[in-house]
Amino acid sequence: MPKMGMKPVRRGQLIGATIQTIGELGFADASVIKIAKRAGVSPGIVHHxxxxxxxxLEAAMRDLLSQLRQSVIKRLDxxxxxxxxxxxxxxGNFAAEQFHTTTVAAWLAFWAQAIHNPALRRLRxxxxxxxxxxxxxxxxxxxHPDRVSNATFSLAALIDxxxxxxxxxxxxxxxxxxxxxxxxxxxxxLTPPPPPPIPSLEHAHA
Amino acid sequence: MPKMGMKPVRRGQLIGATIQTIGELGFADASVIKIAKRAGVSPGIVHHxxxxxxxxLEAAMRDLLSQLRQSVIKRLDxxxxxxxxxxxxxxGNFAAEQFHTTTVAAWLAFWAQAIHNPALRRLRxxxxxxxxxxxxxxxxxxxHPDRVSNATFSLAALIDxxxxxxxxxxxxxxxxxxxxxxxxxxxxxLTPPPPPPIPSLEHAHA
Amino acid sequence: MPKMGMKPVRRGQLIGATIQTIGELGFADASVIKIAKRAGVSPGIVHHxxxxxxxxLEAAMRDLLSQLRQSVIKRLDxxxxxxxxxxxxxxGNFAAEQFHTTTVAAWLAFWAQAIHNPALRRLRxxxxxxxxxxxxxxxxxxxHPDRVSNATFSLAALIDxxxxxxxxxxxxxxxxxxxxxxxxxxxxxLTPPPPPPIPSLEHAHA
Amino acid sequence: MPKMGMKPVRRGQLIGATIQTIGELGFADASVIKIAKRAGVSPGIVHHxxxxxxxxLEAAMRDLLSQLRQSVIKRLDxxxxxxxxxxxxxxGNFAAEQFHTTTVAAWLAFWAQAIHNPALRRLRxxxxxxxxxxxxxxxxxxxHPDRVSNATFSLAALIDxxxxxxxxxxxxxxxxxxxxxxxxxxxxxLTPPPPPPIPSLEHAHA
DNA sequence: AATGAATGAGAATTCATTCAT
DNA sequence: AATGAATGAATTCTCATTCAT
Incomplete structure (x- = not known):
């Protein structure tokens, strides 16, 4: 009799191992074999x-994104x-659990790869x-409505x-x-920009 | 004698092809063979x-960094x-020539790889x-001296x-x-933070 | 489950093919691809x-040495x-099965290579x-105790x-x-050296 | 005006570098490029x-054999x-100059390779x-004439x-x-075998 | 469900050789 | 005579994937 409901468990193991492996070795060196080994399973089972x-990879990135989203949602509530x-x-973006070295490295690897991989790109x-x-x-x-767009863009960029x-x-x-x-x-x-403190500086802005 | 002075020419070709290839395919898929093909030379010559x-790769990243530095220096002068x-x-960091799609993608690829590659890490x-x-x-x-560190960090992060x-x-x-x-x-x-303009906003900060 | 217990079988096949290939082509021309082809397997499986x-190579030399040892032990018993x-x-050293042309050639190849390869050197x-x-x-x-060392050295050298x-x-x-x-x-x-038959020869030894 | 008579000089340089390289790295790892580098010349000139x-390789082995022969001839005179x-x-076979580590290693490499290389085989x-x-x-x-053949064979084998x-x-x-x-x-x-010292040993010989 | 055996393609790298200069 | 640029094949090794068990 086979073990029932192993599917989510195995998937979770493999996704975790994928993030770990990418985080430690980078995208280029994260092979299926290494991921399987880290997950403690045979390489064949991955394709099952x-x-x-x-x-x-897509599932792994989805998992990363989901963790981040949960971190934000929890605080939004x-x-x-x-x-x-x-x-x-x-x-939520700077939550401690998001800053484990390997996780952050995995994030960066996914970002870099997302440029070339349509599925990852879509997720991002x-x-x-x-x-x-x-x-x-x-x-x-x-x-002010005129500044919403820039303010949003600016804050998002700073976070990144x-x-x-x-x-x-x-x-x-x-x-x-x-x-x-x-x-x-x-x-x-949020605050209106103060009046220019000194003329010379104002000049420098021009 | 062989064709003289090919060294800087070929090196330049190969470096350019490397940045292009990484920018288009990503780090993981940029093989020496593909780079050589793009540069229009045989795969063997690369190791010459x-x-x-x-x-x-190191030379390519150095080239990217050098271009960026030149872009800044030119303006600093x-x-x-x-x-x-x-x-x-x-x-200088946002100069137009720094924003060709492949160049920017190459930058990101190098950043991601620099985590795992000591030579690239050092350059970065x-x-x-x-x-x-x-x-x-x-x-x-x-x-103010107390705020130099944070201001620097903040501006650098926003640029990135x-x-x-x-x-x-x-x-x-x-x-x-x-x-x-x-x-x-x-x-x-640069400016001192203004006093809280209206109580309601102050409340929002809490 | 995969075909079970292939490990010793394949290893044996590959070791045999290695000795054969080295014996026939020499060390320098015995590539993994040729060995795999002779063993009737794909080149990739070798590294499995x-x-x-x-x-x-080490396993192959170990195998040669082991065969020789068995040949001696069998007779010692x-x-x-x-x-x-x-x-x-x-x-035991001169047993017929030790003299197949390829085997002897493989032996010589291993001896020559053992000078430059630490693992093989250790085995030898x-x-x-x-x-x-x-x-x-x-x-x-x-x-006589005084002559044990030289006699051993001499006999071993002659065998080689x-x-x-x-x-x-x-x-x-x-x-x-x-x-x-x-x-x-x-x-x-084993016998004591006879007295020098004629002075002139004795002189020649000096 | 080109340098005259460089031919024997260059050939000698290259032959020496070949023996050195084979002696140090073995036959399999002695590439033309490495040999040329050791000789201090460009790889292209080798084929000149x-x-x-x-x-x-043949010239190098011929050189080794010639040195050995000279060593013997000098003493025979x-x-x-x-x-x-x-x-x-x-x-002559055991002359000191024949025993530099690299030379001896080169000898062994040539012997091993001679099995597979007709030109080297012929020289040997x-x-x-x-x-x-x-x-x-x-x-x-x-x-005694009946023992000449065996004695020769035996002595040659021991030397080897x-x-x-x-x-x-x-x-x-x-x-x-x-x-x-x-x-x-x-x-x-040279000496006639002494009479069997003790019967038991004689029995063991049988 | 799970294994690991097996493949064949593709990776980085080195090679002997040729050739323009 | 000599260089070193250049090629294309061959090397070892790793990979994603498939499949019999």
Whole structure:
């Protein structure tokens, strides 16, 4: 009698092993054989649960995105004001569990590969537009309509940039610090720009 | 004697072909054979000019970094005030020639791979610290000493984040727009945060 | 489940094919592809059973050595006196099955390569010291202690030399003849050297 | 004006580099490029002085054989009695200059390869028969006609075996010791076998 | 459900050789 | 005479995938 319902278990094992392997070795060196070995299963079984390597990669990226989304949603549920909701998005993106070295490296690998892989690209687009949509919705309540688009774009870029710097840095990541910087940036987006302090600087902007 | 002075020519061809190939196919699918084919030479000749694939990749990344640096330096030479110099750094990073689709994709691929490849990692670190050092030096002239570090970190992250978004976006990149956003962010870093304008917003911060 | 227990079968096939191929083509021309072809398997499978080419070569040499050892041990089991045991060692080394042309050629190839390959070198050293130890132990019972070392060295060298001449000769090998020569040499080692027959010859030795 | 008569010089350089390279790396790893590099010339020039790699290898082996022959001939010129001449052959084979590690390793490599390479095989056969012929001629003056053949064969084999052991040994080679063992063996070949010392041993011989 | 045997393509790299200069 | 650029084949090894069991 076969073990029942192994499907989700095995899939989870393989997805986890995929993220780990990509995070540790990079996309180019993450072979099915290595992933299977890390998952503690035979290489043959991978194709029993996933159509091909691409399907496995897609599932892995979907898992990463889903974890991130959960991290944000969890915090959104506790927020009530627009500002709180924006902080929730920021903090959700910088949640501690998102910063394990291998996970961050896997993220970057997926981003790089998504340029060339349509399935991954689609996943990333869906996620990115969802994030933008979240941000934009709250921004509308806080900034002038003319500035919503830029403010959203700017905050989203800063979040990504902070993440990227963390991914590439060899130092341990202080998620709180990243969050604070993003919150601070958000603060400046909300307030009207102060009058130019000194003429010379104003000149420099031109 | 053989055709003299082919070395720099071939090396340049191969480096260009490498960046193109990585940009189009991604790191994982950029094989020496494909690179050689794109450069219009035989696969064997690659190892006549580069010790191994890694040396070729390193040279390609070095080339990308060098182009970026030139782009910044060119603008720094025309700048005189600290603010102008910061704008030079921003604009240099967002120069039009830096935004060809394949080039940007190659950049991302190198960043992702740099996590796992010591030689690439070293190159990236050198470049990153040079950028930081440039920014920090000018920041010191413009913001309170206590805020130099954070301001530098924040601006550098935003530059990277804007770049990353451009890299991943399928839309054509408007470098001027990215520059404007970064300049605007820089503006907010320089000025002291204004007093909370209205109580309701203050409440939203809580 | 896959075809079970293929491991020892395939390994045996591949080892046999390796010895055959090296024996026929020499070390330099024995490629993994040719070996696989001779074994009737695909080139890829070789690395499923052996870590790399070196491991395959090592296994092949180990096999040759083991066959030789068995040939000696089989005869040692039937011997009772020291002299019989020495003859067993000689005859074991010159057993007919050790003289198939390809096998002898493989032996020579391995010896030559062992100089440059640490793993093969180690195998050869283990085997050589085992042979010496066997010989020395029996020699102790038959010759004066002062002469054990030289007698052992001399007999071992003669065995190797006879083998080598056979290996390089294009004529069919008469193992019995080689054995007889070695036994004869052994006989001279056992007896005290006769007094110098004529002074002039003694002088020539000096 | 081109340098005149470079031909023998370059050929000599290349032959020396070939022997060195084969001795250090083995036959399989001695490529034309490596040989040229060691000789301090470009890889292209090799084919200006030698038809192909095989011709270079053949010339190198011919050089080794010639050196050995010179070593013997030099000593033969000083010898007058048959025994002295046999000693000259032995000592010539074990001359110190023949025992540089790389040279001995090159010898072994050539022997192994000679099995598969007709040109090398021919060279080796010519040399071997010359050595045999030398030995046999002198043996005829010293031993009973019925034993000339075996005595020659035995002595030649011992010389080769001692050499082989030296080649494979990691220890420094004591050429004098090898010479002494061969001379001693020769001594036993010349004298009539003594009467059996004890019946039991005689029985063991049967 | 699961194994691991097996394949054949493709990877990086090295090679002997040729050739324009 | 000599260089080193250039080729295309061959090398070892890894890969995704299939399949009998």
């Amino acid at each position: 649960y996933f159509a091909d390597k691409n399907a496995l 506790l927020a009530s004001t627009p500002m709180e909701r924006l902080h929730a998005v920021i903090d 687009l869906i996620n990115a537009s969802r994030l933008r949509s979240n941000l934009r919705h709250e921004m509308k309540a806080l900034v 940039g902070l993440w990227l710097n963390a991914a590439l840095s060899s130092q341990t990541i202080d998620a709180g610090h990243l969050s604070a910087i993003a919150r601070n940036h958000l603060g400046t987006l | 000019y580069f010790a191994d694939k890694n040396a070729l 025309l700048a005189s005030t600290p603010m102008e110099r910061l704008h030079a750094v921003i604009d 670190l050198i470049n990153a610290s040079r950028l930081r050092s440039n920014l920090r030096h000018e920041m010191k002239a413009l913001v 984040g804007l770049w990353l978004n451009a890299a991943l976006s399928s839309q054509t990149i408007d470098a001027g727009h990215l520059s404007a956003i970064a300049r605007n962010h820089l503006g907010t870093l | 059973y052996f870590a790399d080419k070196n491991a395959l 039937l011997a009772s006196t020291p002299m019989e045991r020495l003859h067993a060692v000689i005859d 050293l283990i085997n050589a010291s085992r042979l010496r130890s066997n010989l020395r132990h029996e020699m102790k019972a038959l010759v 030399g006879l083998w080598l001449n056979a290996a390089l000769s294009s004529q069919t090998i008469d193992a019995g003849h080689l054995s007889a020569i070695a036994r004869n040499h052994l006989g001279t080692l | 002085y030698f038809a192909d790699k095989n011709a270079l 000083l010898a007058s009695t048959p025994m002295e001449r046999l000693h000259a052959v032995i000592d 056969l010519i040399n071997a028969s010359r050595l045999r012929s030398n030995l046999r001629h002198e043996m005829k003056a010293l031993v 075996g001692l050499w082989l052991n030296a080649a494979l040994s990691s220890q420094t080679i004591d050429a004098g010791h090898l010479s002494a063992i061969a001379r001693n063996h020769l001594g036993t070949l």
